[in-house]
Amino acid sequence: xARLQNPFARRPGRDLGPAFEAAAANAARATELLDAMLxxxxxxxxxxxxxxxxxxxxxxxxxxxxxxxxxxxxxxALASALDxxxxxxxxxxxxxxxxxxxxxxxxxxxxxxxxxQAAARIEQAVTVIRxxxxxxxxxxxxHRLENEGDRLERDALASLFVHGTDPMLVIRWKDLYxxxxxxxDATETVANGLQNIANE
Numbered sequence: 147x148a149r150l151q152n153p154f155a156r157r158p159g160r161d162l163g164p165a166f167e168a169a170a171a172n173a174a175r176a177t178e179l180l181d182a183m184l185x186x187x188x189x190x191x192x193x194x195x196x197x198x199x200x201x202x203x204x205x206x207x208x209x210x211x212x213x214x215x216x217x218x219x220x221x222x223a224l225a226s227a228l229d230x231x232x233x234x235x236x237x238x239x240x241x242x243x244x245x246x247x248x249x250x251x252x253x254x255x256x257x258x259x260x261x262x263q264a265a266a267r268i269e270q271a272v273t274v275i276r277x278x279x280x281x282x283x284x285x286x287x288x289h290r291l292e293n294e295g296d297r298l299e300r301d302a303l304a305s306l307f308v309h310g311t312d313p314m315l316v317i318r319w320k321d322l323y324x325x326x327x328x329x330x331d332a333t334e335t336v337a338n339g340l341q342n343i344a345n346e
């Protein structure tokens with residue numbers, strides 16, 4: 147099957163490229179804000195409003211894509227996966243206040259940085275695909291980052307159970323680490339979807 151010049155234009159006159167570029171930029175922004183929020187926590191709690199705005203914007207873009215008549219299921223799934231990245235960023239940010247976190251751990255900072263890097267690669271991959279290019283360089287890096295996230299999460303959890311003295315503190319950080327890793331996993335789901343549509 148001949149490769150489409152722009153895989154986001156599945157039907158004549160209906161190019162969803164701008165919508166996917168907006169969704170990818172929004173996910174990258176949400177994770178960038180989360181990274182900054184963790185690095186400066188708790189002084190950065192005002193960033194929560196901006197992250198929440200990104201999550202709402204992700205919902206809006208996803209709904210707009212999904213509502214297009216006759217939309218390709220793989221594009222709807224891709225939009226949903228992009229929105230998941232924003233959802234996890236918001237959940238982590240929300241938990242910082244909910245759990246009354248006093249200061250971030252080194253492991254949380256590292257996981258947030260990996261998440262932001264992976265989301266930035268998604269944004270780059272979408273731009274490349276829309277131009278008819280091969281996103282393999284970016285999707286491969288996202289897979290590498292996901293593996294790095296797995297390793298960081300394992301080390302973080304191990305450290306919790308070795309050094310944790312307060313059971314409530316262990317529970318809170320375990321939840322935060324898992325949500326950060328789920329966000330990174332979501333970027334890999336997006337990468338798989340992007341590579342699939344680029345290869346069609």
